[in-house]
Amino acid sequence: MARKAKNAEKKSVAVIGLGRFGEAVALRLVALGHEVIGIDGNADIVQKLADDLPHVVQADSTEAEALRALGVNEVDYAVVAIGASLEGSVLSVLALQELGVKDIWAKASTPQHGLILTRLGVTKVVYPEADMGHALAEQLCGV
Template identity: 50%
Template structure:
């Protein structure tokens, strides 16, 4: 079985999001084929990305000539041109790409992309706005929504569970959340266990349904 994690990735659209994505993938050792119809953008990145081409990703013959159909994973990072975003995604579906990630600029745009076959939808501005709103409005140190109703929150332990082994706190039955990791001052994160005793000054990662982790973090 192929090592999917190291498979090359096609990135279509080299705006700020697409460029940042392509460069980070390349930095991490992933081979990237970057495509953008704007020759100036392609020229400006030619020294930083090994495989980059000025081409029209809304033309299926062009995509075939570039060998895109041979890729397992692709990202459509086009944001401003909704027609190009939708058409490029549809063509990748037609070419049989197994794992298609697409940037959307609105919920409506996202729904269209889902209907035509995109496997993953990314809403960068909206997702970041929601994350910052959670941090600004509460006592969370960080917040990551990992599913529609599940999140991982970085916070401080509330007083009620400090000094007691986690296994005795009945966190899951009382609050519906789980402490996954703990970080002592000046130390790295380690996995929490039933025997872990939290202290004031610790930082914890808590997982659970969004409403429940939010309420738990407010207890800190």
């Protein structure tokens, strides 16, 4: 059974891009009791997650109006978990900013991708593979 964070306020989060990383983020947020809308352009991915995510839709995350129609302009946080498409990642961030979403976390696949996201004003840039590799190395060495 998943633990809920003590004294944690329920948040609403849009997770854009439901590959391995985005799926893991979205499922964990749901397990922690947060309201999540999962968005992906791939119908097969959306269908696969339909039983696990209460709100999962196929949409073009690069279009602000499509995101507005889904209520993404009302979320507390957005996670852009698109790593394979630099263009999709950047345009999704721009669409979220156009909607006024203030707290945007984004996955970067390369240092250059991360630099672009940083310059766009993303709240937090994450490098899942590198971050997990560092954490594992530190665990192995007792750091």
